[in-house]
Amino acid sequence: MTAPLLPPSVPDLGGLRLPDAAACAVTVARLQGAREPRVVVVGNPNVGKTTLINAVAGTRLKVGNWSGVTVEKREAHLSHAGRRVHLLDLPGAYSLSPHTPEELIARTALMDEAPDAVMNVLDAGNLERNLYLTLQLMDFGLPVAVALNLVDEARDKGLTVDAPALSRALGVPVIETVASRSVGTADLMSGVLDRATLGVAVRYPAAIEEAAQDLTSCMSGLSTLPPHAHRYLALALLEGDPSVRGRLAATGHQPLLEAADAHLAALEARGLDPLIEIAEARYARAGDLARVAVPQAQARRTFSERLDRLTLHPLLGIPLFLGLVLLVFRLTFSVASPFVDLIGGPLQDILSGWASAGLAWFPLARDLVVGAIIPGVGTVLSFLPTLLVLYLAMSFLEDSGYMARAAFLMDRAMRSVGLDGRAFIPLILGFGCNVPAVYATRTLERRSDRVLVSMILPFMSCSARLPVYVVFAAALFPRSGSWLVWGLYVLGMAVAFLFALVLRRTSLPAEGGGVLLELPPYRFPAWRVLWKHAWRRTASFARRARTTVMGTVAVVWLLLALPAVSGQRFATVPPQQSLFGVVSQAVSPIFAPLGFGNWQATGALVPGFIAKEVVVGTLGQIYLGEQAAAPAPLGLVAGITQTLGAAWDAVKASVSALPTVLALPSLSAGPSADTQTPLAAALARAFTPASGLAYLVFVLLYTPCIATVGAMAQEHGRRVAWVTVAYQLATAWVVGLIVYQIASRVL
Amino acid sequence: MSASPLAGILNAIARQPRTPAELARDLGSSEGALSGMLRTLQGGGYVQEATQTTDGCECGPCALKSMCRNADQDAPPLHLLRLTPRGEAYLRRLLPMTN
């Protein structure tokens, strides 16, 4: 057994001083002899080897800022301090285990060129990776000197390498250089010629060291193998290196190969895998050396990494996410509500006035437009500003890179309830619209996961539900609207997770493959791109208002116009006695325990099945249609001036509300009671805060819209779709009941 | 990850296939430092590139497209790594208790 011969100055990182015997005939003295010393230059690709040689030798070998510029050996001669030196430029190699032709060239040169010394060039900014090769070099019995190159770039990255410490730990001279500016090159040449020495080698696990020693002693009598390569060859044999085996077989070293095989079999019998254990020991030591040389490496992180430590923090991550969502709603409220009030109030009044004057001779059409389309579709459209701001904020979170982090957090939460981690994609998509989210469940591997995620997904509050929350918030909670909306979103997520927990059939961890997230670096999104994204989504909401909402509103108008009681006539029947009113009234007792057992509220829920924003449309239709008398028409000029004046007021209100977004203690973001739209005022009369809250909870949780149900039936079959409709109705009723019973005692 | 960095990588990949960037984040290391180790592990036959399945999923309208590694077919393929039988065998020997 060899005893380590560590001088006291070397920090004991478990390294091994090779006995001088391993150095065999190669000695530093030869460098000072008469013969021109041969120095090989080795290092990872693109670390500046050729640049260094050109700098010291004044040659013009080819350099380039990519790997693999030097693909064969190149030579240069120079004289340093009166001595002639022969430099051999080798192609870049990450290791001496030949995975590439370049690595094979480098290794062959080290074995066969009988170099007098090795100049190992390192990238100071990437020490840990570069040191692997250095440690392989240490297994050769060759004097080594290290050029710590690219220190300028490392410094720009905030890395300062402690060259003396690295030198002590490696046991060889380490000289800092900036090859491209010829800094340190003279020192380097002195280091190579006068001080290059055998370094501190890696100490491998005992069983492997013993086998290597044994193989080395087998080689000692063989003049056919270069003596300085014995230890390296022994280790390569234990690593099963095919090219070394091939070479030995071709040169008639069969007994050596047999000895190696015997050792390998013995090691394997002891449960050892030398290939990986040798590499493991080198990497572990490379890591230790890097930490000795760059102690502050851990401290310096990129901006994204530092931010991620906060955003992905196991405890703070979720609260931060929820806080950001709250901020989004506060922004949405304070910026958008003046415009919502404008469209839902003065603008609608002016339009109604014009429409009723223009259609005065066509009472039925007038009724449809003024009593249904304008209050119904108009109410839905009045939320365009809200959605535009919401979509802008969401696009900001997506493009800045934050949404990927939110998904990462969800992934963690999902796995903690035993679901496939990838379930977060459909769930996050669900905040936008549930339909594409259902299709996105296809990325999940197990059918049970796909079904389960689809079933809990509608609890994620899609953007179509936001108008309902906003109008009720304006009516009943004008001072804490954003908190209310935030609370509903959080409630939806909580219910979803609760069901995931209850419904999951298996607690198997997810298996790999497929979609995983790449966390992009944070960046400030371009406004143009944000605007484009947000505009596209807002436009599609507006398109639905023109089609789905318009159609539903027309059907509801028809149902409201059809008398269900004899003696009444089409279109003049009071709403309570219309088909719609009578059926709604019949159903409404079901909701009495939830506090909103009136026919108007109940009735609005039914068309909400078509699309959830239709709930506000229908409420507008019922409550505003009831106040039948259309406002007196304004003149065209007066109408336009009044609109412009109101729009200017809205802009001012919106801007002045901005500073309140961040004022967390004040709950005042949101419309103030005195600027309520007529619909909000009507709702304030029809609902109490407790019944309004229960209504919103019901809207949040009850059956997904028909498009989502259709998507589910298509993806998972009708049974799943119907079960979802039924169980969500039940859930919505039960949670609504609980909320009402508590809220009516508290509020 | 100082004592046995390679085993640390194999362990992380065993739980879920990872890209080098994800691994670096998980292990508190850097991609630069890991690249050599991954090369060694791949060269030694302990890890291999996992094939990705997009599974006919519609990426067109997806809001998360910018973050999804499967979305853009034109983007250079990501190196998603998973264990080979040899890698699994080595891990099993290291941790005879688990699995």
Ligand SMILES: Nc1nc2c(ncn2[C@@H]2O[C@H](COP(=O)(O)OP(=O)(O)OP(=O)(O)O)[C@@H](O)[C@H]2O)c(=O)[nH]1
């Ligand atoms: N900033 C800086 N750039 C350097 C330094 N040394 C080399 N470079 C640049 O790094 C790039 C690579 O240099 P080369 O000399 O071709 O590297 P190499 O190690 O020979 O590369 P291969 O032959 O491909 O393995 C070139 O663009 C050099 O100008 C240095 O110390 N500082």
Ligand SMILES: [Mg+2]
């Ligand atoms: Mg070169």
